[in-house]
Amino acid sequence: MSIQSWILTALIVMLAPCVARGDGGIVQLRETRGPFSVTVFVSPEVVSAGLTDVSVLVQSQKSGDVILDADVTLSLIPPEGVATNESDLFCGPSGSGTAFQSGNVTPQPLSVRAARNQASNKLLYAALLKFDTPGNWRVQVTISRGSDSARFDCVLPVTTASAELLALWPYLAFPPIAIAAFAMNQWLRRHTLEKRA
């Protein structure tokens, strides 16, 4: 096999599984109600302005088997005094983008459908959400499967933080590190030349 084929094969192997977007995090809720046992995972730090991964594992209450064919809907209720508007293309799974903007209206819930194809772990139903105001958000998880249905509630504390900057810090640190390496390189070269002289 030629070198190009090697590289191509390796790239295909590495880049093939590129659909997963998010899942996991810490357990925010673990509860059994009706025929379902539900665990809600949320990104470790939920911050305004950043994207938050909310994932749900649905199991059978009786057997503990994972249920893969349920409908999972997340209803998000903002803190008191915050209105909700759809506004941002970057949020949510396919066609269910949801984001919130500040306002002075009564809190209105907006629904987002969680889907397994949004998760890395395909046993989970996931959605990427953006909260643009800090405070205690209520998340209602509605599970329905055939005639069975159950609703679960949890509170999600959203903090203020420049999440985007936090996510970027390794990349912002790269230029200073590269400059330091270059300075050291120049110093070593000069040192070697002086030594030779």
Next chain:
Amino acid sequence: MSPISRAVLASWSFDLKIAFCLALLLILYLRGWRILHRTSPDRFPVWRALAFSGGLTSLWLAIASPLDAFSGLLLSAHMVQHLLLMSVAPPLILLGAPLLPLLRGLPRKFARDGVGPFLTSPALRRVGDRLTHPVSCWIIMAITLCAWHVPAAFDLALHSPAWHKVEHAFFLGAFLLFWWPVVRPFPSRPHWPLWSVPVYLLAADLLNTALSAILTFSDRVLYQSYLEVPRLFGTSALADQNGAGVIMWVPGSLVFLIPAAVIAMKYLSPGDRLVRPNLLTKQFNHGLTRMNTDKSRAITKGFELAKIRVHQYLFVVLNFLVSGLNNRRSKVRGRFDLLSLPLVGPFLRAQSGRRLLQATMLIVAVAIIADGIFGPQVSSANLAGVLPWTFWRAFVVVALLVAGNFFCMACPFTLFRELGRRLGLRQHAWPRALRSKWLSIALLALFFWAYEVFGLWDKPIWTAWLIINYFLIAFVIDALFSGASFCKYICPIGQFQFVASLISPLEVKVREPSICARCKTHDCLRGNERQRGCEMALYLPRKSGNLDCTFCLDCARACPHDNVGVMTVAPGLDVVRDLQRSSIGRLSRRQDIAALGLIFVFAAFANAAFMVTPISNWCSQLAARLNLPSILPVTTAYFFFALILAPIVLIGGSLFAGRTAAGIKAPMRELICRFSLALVPLAATMWAAHFLFHFLAGWNSAWPVFQRVVGDLGLSVANQQALPDSNLVSITNLLILQTVLLDFGLLATLYLGWRIARVYAPGLQIAFRLMAPWVAMAVALYLFGIWTCLQPMQMRGVSGSLS
């Protein structure tokens, strides 16, 4: 297969950064290995490449396979993941003897000047020597293994993705060191004799056994996180922990015991002997001598005379590098030449190839014009709103960064040049007074201003008329004036391309200068009976860089010696050289080109900033505060400040301060001309960050528009399904991409600035003083770019509710 099994097996994750790093490592390794395999097949057989690739693959499996997705839910999956990171990937990577192949895989100059000083530094060599000593390696491994299995540390990693990555990095790093004395990757020097290796491995196995026994026999769950998560597949947390202990114990021990047994048998077998510290290097010297090159003989001899036993292996590395590079220069191959590629080369060289590209672009342009005039006047639903502003700009800027000025090659506007000439009008020379870039600079600045003031991106009909006028002006200019006057002196798009292509990695160049030295006809410039020469008046032997080159390849077709190629060059370094260039002269004397560069630079930031909410809001508020009837005066003032005042003040001020501090006598005008173009890489990456944002956010708007256009024509598209309404990358990855682009832009800019400063200031301190204020300005632009990328941006030309 059950749905659960299918879901488990489909649970792959994808981390763009890690994928990119692993792919880059693999490409570098294979590139270097291929060269080394050719010169020394015994030393670098195929199995080494396979081992290295296997190592990277197992690393990829550990961090992207379902093992990672389930590591937070099942300790046994987590344990298998760690085993891959600790006991499979590191030895395989080291078996690939990666040091030399990776060095050889790097660009030659970077390996020699960038990495070389570090490899030859006595202090760093001492650090490396101590770090790879078996005692250090074992202790580092033991501390890492024990520390990360403490419940508090393990739970920390499970609760935080960042700490989880740190944990994995520790495991990989510590075990790469641990396996170093065992594998002894060529050309390292063993510190201890071979018989010590089984002892070393057995000691590690004892530690591993102790830890795994704790997990296996514990009657309580040690890691609280696994108590909090739901249980899968009917296992209890304790059973899962016991299973993980068994995995750590049995396969984990075998990984130590099998190599220990193999090495012990090898040592005890009569045919083998103790590998002495200097034996390996002697063997290698012998191999070098066999290469039969005078250079390698001399180097080998010098190496033997050196007698610095402690650091022998590093000399071997450099010897091999130098001899290999010499060998490569003379025998293996020259630089990459696009025109030498099969299919692509003949296609680009053929006049019909260029005509085909131009015809395609012409059809696209006609479609845009037609839809812009007759289609719905909603930018996100019109070809004139989507294709030029969302797609074309991004493709062009990416092509410039990764290849070259291929838009000018396919430019449809120049098709009408031929038509104009065939009208038989008398062609005049372009007026001498206008033979500079000033007119095109004014047009470029006017375009940047008009784009925002008139919202061209949101007015399909205006876009259509802009393109029609472009065709008309190109037609009139080229019908009346000789040469490629429109391209050289008028076309704002062309000027944008010329400046950006200063940092392109491909350039139309002479293949072998000695052939040109013997050439008397200069067909590349003058042309001949079957092909005209360069209409931009670029004489190839004296052409340097991509400035004014439209990649038309007329020169390649005209050259009777087939001595013109599209070759790789070090991106941006052309700016450092102040040569007498054909048709351009010295860059240090071309104020118009410096001004063009500055417009390109400052427009990159001004244009992107104007579409972010804080700036656009501020402009609106200012207009309201001043009781202005519209925002037009404020926008005009903004662009006047950004494109004219700011460049003059910032560049002039910073270079004046630097010149004064360094006590340099060079004229200010010359410094401005040279340092202005050094900012181009930063600006080009800002343009890329900006246009890629639009493209990645609006890529799926093309399909509905296409469907609508096809529907309007009375046809139907077979598959009426819309593309998924999702972005190609998440906003976090987009921000990372933008930041990385700007990082590289800043670093390239600073490097070019440094090289230019060294021309004027031989001493390091003086050079630093000269460029310090200019560096501060470049860093300020970089930070402004980062800030801009972090702001909410207007989504232009995409469907949906936008802000």
